[in-house]
Amino acid sequence: MVFRPLLIAVAVGVSGMAFAQTGNSILEEGRTPAPASALADNPNDKTEITAEVRGDIFMAKKQYREAIEAFKQGSPKDPVLWNKEGIAYHQMLQLDQALKSYQQAVKLRKDYQEAINNIGTIYYARKNYRRAITYYERALKSAAESERSAAIYNNLGTAYFSRKQYKQAADAFQTALKLDPDVFEHNSTYGVLLEERSVQERAKYHYYLAKLYAKNGRNELALQYLRKALEEGFKERKQLQTDPEFAALRDTKEFKELLASEPRVL
Numbered sequence: 001m002v003f004r005p006l007l008i009a010v011a012v013g014v015s016g017m018a019f020a021q022t023g024n025s026i027l028e029e030g031r032t033p034a035p036a037s038a039l040a041d042n043p044n045d046k047t048e049i050t051a052e053v054r055g056d057i058f059m060a061k062k063q064y065r066e067a068i069e070a071f072k073q074g075s076p077k078d079p080v081l082w083n084k085e086g087i088a089y090h091q092m093l094q095l096d097q098a099l100k101s102y103q104q105a106v107k108l109r110k111d112y113q114e115a116i117n118n119i120g121t122i123y124y125a126r127k128n129y130r131r132a133i134t135y136y137e138r139a140l141k142s143a144a145e146s147e148r149s150a151a152i153y154n155n156l157g158t159a160y161f162s163r164k165q166y167k168q169a170a171d172a173f174q175t176a177l178k179l180d181p182d183v184f185e186h187n188s189t190y191g192v193l194l195e196e197r198s199v200q201e202r203a204k205y206h207y208y209l210a211k212l213y214a215k216n217g218r219n220e221l222a223l224q225y226l227r228k229a230l231e232e233g234f235k236e237r238k239q240l241q242t243d244p245e246f247a248a249l250r251d252t253k254e255f256k257e258l259l260a261s262e263p264r265v266l
Contacts, residue, residue, distance in 0.1 A: 050074070055084060064088040079108040083115040087194065095122055111142040117152050121194045124159055132159045150180035151195045161205060173212055184209060185221075203232035211245040222246075223254050230258070 049057075051074035058067035071085040086101030099122045105115035120135030136156040140148050157172030176183045210225035226240070240246060240259055249255040 052078075052081060052084070055081070055088075059084070059088060062091070064091050077108060079105040079112050079115065082108065083112065083118065086115070086118060090118070090122070090194070095125060098122060113139040113142045113149070113152070116142060117149075117155060118194050120155060120159070124155070124162070127162075129159045129163045133163075148179065150176040150183040153179065154183055155195060161201075161208070166208070170208065170212065173208070174215075177212060177216060203229045203234040206232060207234050207236075207239075211243060214245040214249055217248075219249055219252070222249065223258060226255075226258055230261070 051070050051072075055067045055070035055074075058064070058070055065088075067088045068085050071081045071088070074081045082101050082105035086098045086105065089095075089098035089101060099119065102115045102119045102122070106112050106119070109115070116135055116139040120132045120139065123129075123135065124132040133156060136152055136159060139152050140156070143149075153172045153176035157169045157176060160166075160169035160172060180186075206225045207229040210222045210229060213219075213225060214222035222245075230237075237259070240255075241250070246255070
């Protein structure tokens with residue numbers, strides 16, 4: 001079963017991949033966003049708005065082919081347009097074309113972390129998790145520490161999780177949470193950086209998020225994700241009594257009730 005959280009997203013799944021809930025967010029890399037008034041305009045009115053804004057309007061309307069045509073009318077030397085074109089192809093599940101667009105964006109700007117990250121999401125969608133990790137790490141290295149994205153650390157953690165490298169996954173998730181305390185809770189829409197939240201073992205994934213929140217003292221969210229994990233069939237219930245992250249929760253009424261319950265498996 002593939003997990004597609006309410007996340008990220010406008011949540012359109014791309015072969016097991018969803019768009020940034022925080023946007024994973026979605027970072028707009030130094031571009032001035034289209035004014036709200038422009039989004040109500042006719043995207044085909046070429047006299048008043050740029051090719052990029054027209055493309056953004058089409059993207060907001062989920063008219064991806066039209067968005068691609070709009071982006072192509074901009075400068076072929078603009079890496080942001082290539083990246084956005086890649087996202088439009090990605091939304092249509094045309095992964096080969098998306099990859100080519102992302103690669104062209106990186107060719108034009110070697111340190112373009114959003115496009116590098118998005119290449120990683122292509123390999124994640126193809127279940128080539130090792131290569132996805134390579135690109136996520138490259139995206140992180142391309143930016144100064146202060147500019148590193150919680151969303152990319154989340155992607156990195158998800159890829160490690162899918163390879164069952166749980167220690168590395170936990171470290172990446174912890175860093176993501178440190179950078180953005182709400183990284184796992186955000187909802188967002190189209191942007192230029194994609195976030196991966198799809199995993200095969202969703203019960204175990206939610207259990208790990210519960211541990212992470214408990215470790216950080218966010219007990220309400222920890223209990224919420226524990227409940228999700230149990231409803232999704234998490235079977236190692238003895239771990240709730242032994243994992244140190246839940247030590248502060250074990251004497252609470254809510255935790256005891258959850259432990260004693262038999263949630264209906266979804």
